Amino acid sequence: MSTKTIGIIMNGVTGRMGYRQHLVRSIVALRDEGGVLLSDGSRVAIEPLLVGRDEERLRRIADRHGIDLVSTDLDAALADDRWSIYFDAQITSARVAAITRAIAAGKHVYTEKPTAESHADALDLARRADDAGIVNGVVHDKLYLPGLVRLRELIASGFFGRILSVRGEFGYWVFEGDWRHAQRPSWNYRAEDGGGIVVDMFPHWNYVIEHLFGRIEAVYTRAVTHIPSRVDESGVRYDATADDAAYAIIEVEGGVIVQLNSSWDVRVDRGELVEFQVDGTLGSAVVGLFGAKIQPRDGTPTPTWNPDLPDAHDYAADWLAVPTVPPGTEPVNGFRAQWEEFIRDVLAGRPHAYDFASGARGLLLAERALESSGTGRRLALVGGEGA
Structure with missing residues (x-):
């Protein structure tokens, strides 16, 4: 049985990639199997919070997949210690501001790419994440x-x-x-x-x-x-x-x-x-x-x-x-496999192999x-x- 639950704020799941690959095929699939399997044979359960601008759309998705919580208040979610990880699948232009707030709130951050609209902004995010000591990762699905x-x-x-x-x-x-x-x-x-x-x-x-x-x-x-x-x-x-x-x-x-x-x-x-x-x-x-x-x-x-x-x-x-x-x-599924690795890295407190610096080099x-x-x-x- 799971002895621990990790909370994940998921921002941008109303989009195609955020919904299909990250929510349905990764997080919901892992949740339904009892969570992420750890090296000692135990599992960590997953609880997602869906965040976005359209509460009605979020609620429809949540109801479809048996998810309890949705919110249109990102700052309130980031202020809640119940949530350890912030995930971003928004449009790129909205990403830097949201991730910056998540880093300031002490959340571990996993994000779609590109991490920013410019290399300078992506490099700044990488530095902020390193200075904050958070585990940070960028989707490298291929x-x-x-x-x-x-x-x-x-x-x-x-x-x-x-x-x-x-x-x-x-x-x-x-x-x-x-x-x-x-x-x-x-x-x-x-x-x-x-x-x-x-x-x-x-x-x-x-x-x-x-x-x-x-x-x-x-x-x-x-x-x-x-x-x-x-x-x-x-x-x-x-x-x-x-x-x-x-x-x-x-x-x-x-x-x-x-x-x-x-x-x-x-x-x-x-x-x-x-x-x-x-x-x-x-x-x-x-x-x-x-x-x-x-x-x-x-x-x-x-x-x-x-x-x-x-x-x-x-x-x-x-x-x-x-x-x-x-x-x-x-x-x-490559998205799911990397999600499992990222969650294990968060729990172990170790750097993720595909971090913000790698994302900045891509830009x-x-x-x-x-x-x-x-x-x-x-x-x-x-x-x-x-x-």
Whole structure:
């Protein structure tokens, strides 16, 4: 039986990500299983408090999932010692003010990314959190997906030898909204509303690269708006002012070169919506979020270039599919897995691996990438304050 309960303030669960991934698939699922399992075999029970601006919407969600408490008064919730953790899934523009108040109230803080609208503000939050001595964490969900977990294991095993390069392809076609509805909200394509594929995806790419291959040293990026006009949810045409594709060359400590294409204007011809090919002296791998295949050194074919004759070799057959999870088991939801780790870290009073400083570095990459695109220059990320 649970001997302890930990209270969590959840701000922003009326949004899609906050509701589906964090509330339903993580906190409610853990609560219904009796809480978070600890190393000694006991469990800590979870009690959420839903906070937001619309009490009626909060109450509907709470009633749907058997949650007792909702509030529109964040300050009152932060002043209550019953709640140990503050979680933020609001829009980015509201995040810094709320997290600053949570830190001042002595709460441990876990938040969606980006942590702020600028690297300077994100770095300030990291410093405030460190000065307050609170456990702080930023959602790094993609590191918990089966394909990237398998990639991390391959790296740790020495499978690649010396890693030379990484090629990443991410994206799909987002419809313009005229003859078929767009799959993403229109604000994503307006820079004045915080849209853009660089600010959306490069904080993800930073933590993926950083925790698999090493710290990023420099970036060159070309960010573009391929489709200049789209149609919004009301059927009104608008100017797309945000970048909808970005093409980057990223230099990583140790000499690894990462080529990374991100686009909402590409039709998919690959196994998954995102795939990374990692090439090393002893072997290569292609991984997505769920799949993985490898080609070791002694299984590498010997291609020859002859433009006068078609090449009948089946190169796809030279790759060996490898399991990403034990047979018969389902992959654990990455959001939930990180929630469990964060709660255990709070209870143990130890730092969380993916902290506010990591979140700030993600924003630094996004900012330098946009600056690089605007100036046409390769820009360093190391050696400066907060890098």
